[in-house]
Amino acid sequence: MHTGDKTAPVAETAATKTRRTFLTGAAAATGAVAAGVAMPNIARAQGTTLRFQSTWPSRDIFHEFAQDYVNTVNGLSGGRLTLELLPAGAVVGALQLQDAIIAGALDGGHGVAGYWYGKNKAFSLFATPPAFGWNANQMLGWIRYGGGQALYDELVQQVLGLDLAGYLMAPMPTQPLGWFKQEITSPEDLKNLKYRTNGLAADMNQKMGVAVTIMGAADIVPAMDRGLLDGAEFNNPTSDRLLGFSDVSKTYMVQSYHQGSECFEVIYNKTKLDSLGDEVKQILKVAADAASADMVWKAMSRYPKDLQALKDAGVNVIKTPDSVLQAQLDAWTQVVDELSADAFFKKVVDSQKAWAKDVVGFELEWEVPRSKAFEHFHG
Structure with missing residues (x-):
């Protein structure tokens, strides 16, 4: 269960135990080496296999996205570096991944930075930041060209x-408000509701009177089935369908400001990563950029089909009312103002707001509205 700052990462003793178990009892399996462009000058990484776990169940499309990244890395390395992908729970649970990598039980992993916000709430600014009017691609523009990567490195290291x-x-894409026992018609319907989310969205929802719980993806549907949750959000129609949300709810509220932009995080044990050399680091970064583009295109193909499949299965897809959206924005203002008492949090937020003002302001002035053209041709 989560109440504000009380959500803590896995204890160090658990991470140490995991590392000891791994070192004494688990032999590293040899992953399948993907065919790719040979790069014979990367001698330092030759024959290296890294144990790499996702924070997602194997049936989730997010684990598939993690596999796409792994395949890209393995192909670009020409067989000299191999990432061996494991699903959540193979070594540690989803919310224990970061500590397991620090302890050396794993070499790296795929998840979202918001999972670590129990250590510092600024982590969520690099995963699910406040709704500053930007989308996730614009947020990643801030990471690459607005100083975001340097601020992330400063937080971590x-x-x-x-x-x-x-x-x-x-x-x-923007995440749905989520799955509920009954339609949410006003902010009052959310008060005291037992609801799963993560990161700063937890703080925002608490300002609205929601009783928030944080848990990994695999635990959400069973918790709803047992009545431990009244509502929950995860991410997208494909993940939600594969995880079985429609088995426990038929009310799917879409559009929300609680997580209007989100991105994945790939993390590595820094000592291990540095030992592989700069050329390998460049492969891992280029692979992240390539997998980013491919994931966006794959989502375009999969998400609409799975949303329609949910509708065909009897799910009632309902737009979140404007009164709830406005209440979310008001709650975000409170969260940002309060947490900006921390100097580092404020530095990141100020940087994000300046970027969003420029980039979104340009988009709104420059881009022609798509809705008119869509309605003209599609009705």
Whole structure:
């Protein structure tokens, strides 16, 4: 269960135990080497296999996205570096991934930075930031060209002193408000509702009187089935369909400001990563960019089909009312104002707001509205 700052990452003793178990009892399996362009000058990484776990169940499309990244890395390395992908729970649970990588039980992993916000709430600014009017692709533009990567590195390696290095990648569409026992018609319907979300969205929802719980993807539907949750959000129609949300609810509220932009995070044990050399680091970064583009295109193909499949299965898809959206924005203002008492959090937020003002302002002035053309040709 989660109440504000009380959500904490896995204890160090658990991570240490995991590392000991791994070192003494688990032999590293040899992953399948993907065919790719040979790069014979990368001698330092020759024959290296890294144990790489996702935070997603194997049936989720997010684990498939993680596999796409792994395949890209393995192909670009020409067989000299192999990532061996494991699903959530293979070594540790989803919310224990970061500590397991620091401890050396895993070499790297695929997830979202918001999962670590129990260590520092600024982590969520690099995963599910406030609704500043931007989308996830514009947020990643801030990471690449607005100073976001340097701020992320500062948080991980200086503010917290963690032996980690990460790449932020793969912009996601706006997330739905989620699955509920009955339609949400006003902000009052959310008060005291037992609801799953993660990151700063937890703080925002608490300002609206929601009783928030944080849990990994695999646990959400069973919790709803047992009545431990009244509502929950995960991410997208494909994941939600594969995870079985429609088995426990037929009310799907779409459009929300609680997580209007989100991206994935790929993290590695920094000591291990540095030992592989700069050329391998470049492969991992280029692979993140390539997998980002491919994920966006794959989502375009899959998400509409799965949303229609949910409708065909009797799911009632309902737009979140404007009164709830406005209440979310008001709650975001409170969260940003309060957490900006922390100097580092404020530095990141100020940077994000300046970027969003320029980039979104340009888009709104420059881009022609698509809705008119869509209605003209599609009705």
